[in-house]
Amino acid sequence: MLPRSRTLPARIxxxxxxxxxxxRAYLQVETQPKIQEDTESLNPQVVHSKCFDDDxxxxxxxxxxxxxxxxxxxxIGSGVLSLAWAIAQLGWIAGPIVxxxxxxxxxxxxxxxxxxxxxGDPVTGRRNYTYTDAVRSNLGGAKVKICGAIQYVNLxxxxxxxxxxxxxxxxxxxxxxCFHASGGKDPCHMSSNMYMIIFGITEIVxxxxxxxxxxxxxxxxxxxxxxxxxxxxxxxxxxxxxxxxSFRGSLMGISIGTVTKAGTVxxxxxxxxxxxxxxxIAFAYSYSIILIEIQDTxxxxxxxxxx
Numbered sequence: 001m002l003p004r005s006r007t008l009p010a011r012i013x014x015x016x017x018x019x020x021x022x023x024r025a026y027l028q029v030e031t032q033p034k035i036q037e038d039t040e041s042l043n044p045q046v047v048h049s050k051c052f053d054d055d056x057x058x059x060x061x062x063x064x065x066x067x068x069x070x071x072x073x074x075x076i077g078s079g080v081l082s083l084a085w086a087i088a089q090l091g092w093i094a095g096p097i098v099x100x101x102x103x104x105x106x107x108x109x110x111x112x113x114x115x116x117x118x119x120g121d122p123v124t125g126r127r128n129y130t131y132t133d134a135v136r137s138n139l140g141g142a143k144v145k146i147c148g149a150i151q152y153v154n155l156x157x158x159x160x161x162x163x164x165x166x167x168x169x170x171x172x173x174x175x176x177x178c179f180h181a182s183g184g185k186d187p188c189h190m191s192s193n194m195y196m197i198i199f200g201i202t203e204i205v206x207x208x209x210x211x212x213x214x215x216x217x218x219x220x221x222x223x224x225x226x227x228x229x230x231x232x233x234x235x236x237x238x239x240x241x242x243x244x245x246s247f248r249g250s251l252m253g254i255s256i257g258t259v260t261k262a263g264t265v266x267x268x269x270x271x272x273x274x275x276x277x278x279x280x281i282a283f284a285y286s287y288s289i290i291l292i293e294i295q296d297t298x299x300x301x302x303x304x305x306x307x
Contacts, residue, residue, distance in 0.1 A: 059300075068223075069220045072226055079285075080230055081230075081233050082284070083284055084233070086276075089253050089254055089276070091249065091251050091252040102285040106285045106287055113134065114295060116292070123301075128292060129296050131289065132151070133292075134292060135147045158286050164196070166199045167199055168192055170192075174188075175188045175190065216297075254270070
């Protein structure tokens with residue numbers, strides 16, 4: 001049999017070749033998105049879209065302002081309200097030293113965790129969405145369970161601290177109203193257990209809201225509230241100092257034998273008060289445990305296209 005190029009006329013032969021070329025081009029155009037889609041599913045870093053980030057998730061829309069509001073909400077928490085009492089217990093020497101020490105620790109851990117957000121390349125590496133993911137990518141093994149357990153214990157302790165602080169604050173408001181109503185004659189003894197239960201139930205209810213952490217305006221409201229009660233606390237401290245006419249306190253804190261409203265301070269109470277002051281300062285510096293989650297809300301930088 002002769003080759004087809006010799007048996008068909010030139011015009012028909014050209015049309016057949018053109019048709020085959022067009023068919024191949026058509027198949028290539030149709031199958032290319034599928035191949036690209038399969039490649040993108042295997043390697044999420046190649047996904048570039050107006051709606052999705054390089055990891056295939058919805059684009060992050062966080063900015064410097066929203067991240068700052070998250071940080072302010074975490075840093076200026078209710079723990080700052082007890083710093084004055086903590087400094088009074090530790091004294092003017094140990095108090096500032098402990099605060100500077102905790103500030104240095106939180107600064108170091110924050111820098112360390114921010115570098116662990118991406119594994120490998122700091123710009124295009126795989127994202128670690130949580131603290132546990134960062135530990136798994138950098139350490140692995142049993143360290144993931146150990147560090148995860150420590151983080152959950154820390155979060156559990158912080159939740160207890162906020163519950164106690166909230167209940168004491170609500171009880172203080174009610175006692176203040178009671179003092180004003182009785183003219184200071186009623187000692188206004190009351191329990192904070194009911195306020196703890198109310199606050200705990202409220203936390204459980206809010207935790208059931210899906211994507212509650214993605215509500216950006218909530219952190220702005222919380223940041224404004226943080227500045228508000230911090231300013232109120234600072235104003236009350238300045239007013240009390242102006243009323244006394246001088247700074248109070250001692251270099252070593254409240255000493256044994258000092259008579260307070262709760263009674264005479266014993267050696268056991270002195271140790272307990274110092275430990276409680278250290279706990280209050282540590283509670284005020286609980287920012288780094290949610291740093292990676294805050295960093296995961298920030299939108300990705302614009303990529304430079306190669307020409």
